[in-house]
Amino acid sequence: MPAMHPADFTPPMLHGVSASKVFLKPSPSSIQTVFAYMCLQFPHIEAAEWQQRFMDGLIYDAKGQQLRIDSAFQAGSHVFYYRFLKREIHVPFEHAILFENDDLLVIDKPHFLTISPTGQYVQETLLVRLKNQMGNEQLSPIHRLDRETAGVVLFSKRPETRGIYQQMFADRQVQKTYHAVAPYDSGLQFPQTVRLNMDKGQPFYTMQVCEGTPNSETEIQLLEHNQLWAKYLLKPHTGKQHQLRVHLSHLGLPIKNDPFYPKIAHKAGDDFTSPLQLLAKHLEFKDPVTFEGMQFSSKMELAL
Structure with missing residues (x-):
């Protein structure tokens, strides 16, 4: 990761994965290190995995300094961390891009591909695959499809217009x-x-x-x-x-x-x-930014 001036630190995307931010809340006096705090806050993640993340240089403080496993805990600050899995099942199906403009990316999603990192999937998710492919850390799904469901899904390319498209779905205008x-x-x-x-x-x-x-x-x-x-x-x-x-x-x-x-x-x-x-x-919808009528169809077909 390139060195950055502390005042300018924004964690960059790493292998398609954006950093997560954790606020360090006041904790028991027995918590002396950031490592111990992370183990306490995320009990579903094994301590050995947190140890590996520190060793791999995947934990940063608010100023952009890499933290070590013995780095002192300071309540009231925050840290950034990257989530990777040692073992991740490869999903052997590919997405297809149906349409793209300045604000939207329209994808034909295959079966079995989770949209966003969760549980046992990080790299093998549609969002991380797209971030890797497009080099755009701002990508975000506007709506959701189940992992098991295939078909058309929309992604936002720019935070400036994301809310407008999300509201379109909330208002059932799609x-x-x-x-x-x-x-x-x-x-x-x-x-x-x-x-x-x-x-x-x-x-x-x-x-x-x-x-x-x-x-x-x-x-x-x-x-x-x-x-x-x-x-x-x-x-x-x-x-x-x-x-x-x-x-x-x-x-x-x-x-x-x-x-x-x-x-x-x-x-x-x-x-x-x-x-x-x-x-x-x-x-099908009327684009709330361009006011054009938009319609997209999956190229996949279900057979009896």
Whole structure:
């Protein structure tokens, strides 16, 4: 990392990873070093991993000085650190750029690729891959797709206009169209609109249907089918977590290869054999910066 004047220190991007900032809060007197503080604050990360990060020169103080494992703890200041994993499962699928201008980057995301660093993925995430590819540390996703879901996702290139695009999604000014492959049931009539009250389920990363006023709505159309499977067109009018997966499962039509609904069926992290058959196929909106009509479609297709 290049030397910087303390007053000008802004941690640079390193291998596509931006530095995280941690404020050092007052702590027990037994905490004498920054190393001990980080181990206390992040108990899910092994001490050996923090030790390695200090040894690799990945921890900096507010002035840009590299910290050692014995660097003294000072409450009220802050430190920067970079997150890397010793072992990370390679995701053997590539994204594609569908469109780019001064403010937006539109990506066709493959299945199995998490959007942002989390848990067991850092380098093998779409955001870090794009930062490495584009050399733009300011890249940030404007909305989200599940790791299991493929298709169109928008990234902001500039902080100056990011909030405008995020508000566009918050105000539901974006028309989203998904495709899904799920069982065919001749007893169900389409098109139909599903309205359900959804809330957090158990385990915590799932959602469940509850009694009460509906807070989620999806329009569902039947595109094609054979005797066993059908392709459905889904237009969510709300944006609840796992909404499309829960709505189809509630109809007795769980999406093909869904590991969560109707029951949990975890797979190994390196098992890429059965992607969830859910695709963010199309996005359409009026650009709040240029006022142009914008529409983007995934080049991927789901087959019965």
